[in-house]
Amino acid sequence: MNKWTKTAAGVAVSIALLGSSALANAADTIKIAMAGPVTGPVAQYGDMQFTGGNAAIEMINKAGGINGKQLEAVIYDDACDPKQAVAVANKIVNDGAQYVLGHLCSSATQPASDIYEDEGILLITAASTSPEITGRGYELVFRTIGLDSDQGPTAAKYIVEHVKPKKVAVIHDKQQYGEGIASSVKVGLEAANVPVVAFEGITAGDKDFSAIIAKLKKLDVDFVYYGGYHPELGLLLRQSKEKGLDATFMGPEGVGNKDISSIAGEASEGLLVTLPKKYDLDPANKAVVDHIVAKGEDATGPFVWTGYAAIQAMAQGMKAGKEDPFELAEYLRGNVAKTVMGDLQWDSKGDLKGFEFGVFTWHKDGTSTQNQ
């Protein structure tokens, strides 16, 4: 036996071992992979999704599980990075999970979903809003959140009808999520003849935005829409206040995080944010809120609820005997799922029918109030 055959034999043996361990687990538990950022700058959003997903799984298990089987959550960290997301997706395939809750960032969900679709794994994302994710005709990709293409028009409509600014600047972070949503807002504003005097990208991870703020100040803008996440917008707000740029800021649900208030301080007061409805205030969800709060976790984040609903939808299908991912996908398309977000229905692409964002005003203490 030469060196290569030895190696090959070793690999074959280890694959066989992996395979058998996956089979042993499959008998009494149903594994659900939860993928999202555990680390990295947007890990808070991952926490929200994991809080919701775990709570759903615990409550379903407490109520007897799925036809006698228990659900089991396994968390995978993609750090919101497309490359790591692919590695995570391959790991999930190897670990033998057939259902995925995640990923969080659109730019991570998209490459990972290619792998799941090929391997016959069902994916429900609780947070990725890029239209492209469901726009490729995939059979096994769903989401429990709206699209950028819904969020953009909601924001644009609100700006046109309520804010009525004179000059608008649209800034984005050059990423799939941020730029997509910013473009959609720009199109909406231009259609209503609101002048967009600047449309520019900044680099995610940058700390100094003084040059672009001076430019906005010179252009005399009174309204800024930012497509991206909270770390950059927090700094933009803080530096704008220091540099005397007097404008109202608005952002998508990716900026709606308590940390933006600790970064921007006073400057975060009055920021406008499009967010999913506040399901934690719904009296029907009190038991879930109590369960989450009893564990010492935070029940207020938007993805807690979209994550919870995603697991509920999967569980409902499995209880109806549709454990095969393809049958489950068919079930979701054809039935109404009863969840904490209300009754959910999906269209043929895997998008929710009739999901609506609300416009909220953000406060410096990290809370927000709904405007419409």
Added chain:
Amino acid sequence: MSEQFYYFLQQILNGVTIGSTYALIAIGYTMVYGIIGMINFAHGEVYMIGSYAAFFVLAGLAMLGIDSLVLLLIAAFALSIMITSAYGWSIERVAYRPLRGGNRLIPLISAIGMSIFLQNFVRLAQGSRDIAMPSLITGGWTIGPADAFNVTLSYMQVVIFVVTFISMTVLTAFISKSKMGRACRACAEDIGMANLLGINTNKVISITFVIGAALAAVAGVLLSMYYGVINPYLGFMAGLKAFTAAVLGGIGSIPGAVLGGLILGITEAITAGYFSSEYKDVVSFGLLCFVLLFMPTGILGKPEVEKV
């Protein structure tokens, strides 16, 4: 004076602010390269540790109820410099000294490993969330008309200019006047010969790392107060930019690092201000390529003579 002038002035001030801090970090790259001919890729992480040290000192003193600005600043600078220098010294001892004298690529890999280690160490110890820092120095001046575009210069920006200038002056005096500085210059010229002449080269190299780390700590304190946010990843981008500044100015040359930092900062601000912020990195790295085409050793770098 016209609006155009004020706008230009504002962008220059923005550029000088960011350039000053690139320069402070770039010194660490250039000094180490000048003496042992190695790129210390963990230096960006040393800067990040300086920021965290500043945060802990400020948060700790705030908990003790100390709110005198002068005292807070002195304590933040002094303790952050001490902690960060200790890191700089230990990094050299642990990751580079055992590998010295071997192939030049080996310490380079070790440096990248050190950088990953430090980033993850801070991430695991402190979490990956952004930590917000209190702004100690608020307010500033406004120059120009109140109703049209006016120039803002915050007190913090002035503090950055002044502290950078003082640090550079002290460093230049140290290198050109003190005995240790003379030993540093001797090592930079020919480390083998310096060793033969009785200079403790190990000590000189340790001192170099300590100085680099101390200046990175100064940058860490200044920038964490200016931007108000720190996270374990901020060392990477800052390190990359500072390294670019060092190469642009001529790696191995201390005035070169300062010049490179300022040119880089001003180029970024002008590009973002007059063209588009999307292209600011493209233009600054394009400038780097252009300068290196005509001056392969950077603006103030000396052509390397092969030592036999």
